Amino acid sequence: MMRRAFERRLGRSSLTLAQARALLYLSRNEGLRQVELAAMLEVQPITLARLIDQLEAAGMVERLPDPDDRRAYKLYLTKAAAPHLAAINDVIRSIHADALRSLGRQQVDSLGATLGSMRENMGAQNRERDRESA
Template identity: 50%
Template sequence: MNNNTLGFVMSDVTRLMRNLFKKRLKGQDLTLVQARALFYIARFEGVRQVELADMLEIKPISLVRLIDLLVEADLIERRPDPKDRRAYQIYLSATAQPHIDEILRVIKSIQDDALAGLSEAEIATVTFAFEKMRSNLSAF
């Protein structure tokens, strides 16, 4: 059996990167899922809770407790959605920035380790290929 199929290799690399992220984030008062949520909220400020749940691949009901914990930690805030009074949008609080900076530092360190030994041209090719695959698969 060939374990070097594209899906297997991508899954394995993702798992290894996720495990390394958890290890390097130690010392922070964040779990992996909390860090991922903060990262997505930083990228998409004003995201609705249901959209964030989709990005994190968790059920909206599971996200409620996660959001509650991040609100209690004063890292995010819920604001009513002006277009839908039943929904909330999520924003970073001012105290979240040091956590975001640490998340970004860890991400960069892992990316540097993952790409070690590759030339700039190889990195550009890999990045282009993954962006193209993401675009191709987003069409479905």
């Protein structure tokens, strides 16, 4: 429901949900390589490459050579991404406010702690599985 609300509220933007997610994650982790961002977004690298191509064509993202790997590029936002990120963050804040409206502060804090624990549990399982397969 939150995803649909996001798409509906961002509807006036030229961005797709996937592009908005890529911009948001990149804003929190500038200088990532494409393969790293693809893993964070849980998409195939080729899928992300197309998204980055679109964002680069729109002037919001730039690829710069990775000084440690001549074959790789690191991703950075341009100034043109700033108004889009502001709109994305406004929509996120609005959706969160709507979703949490009837909850008290203690409930919100408890929910945040519970979701954080769930994320950590799943991350630990994924790290263990990655070690076993290596």
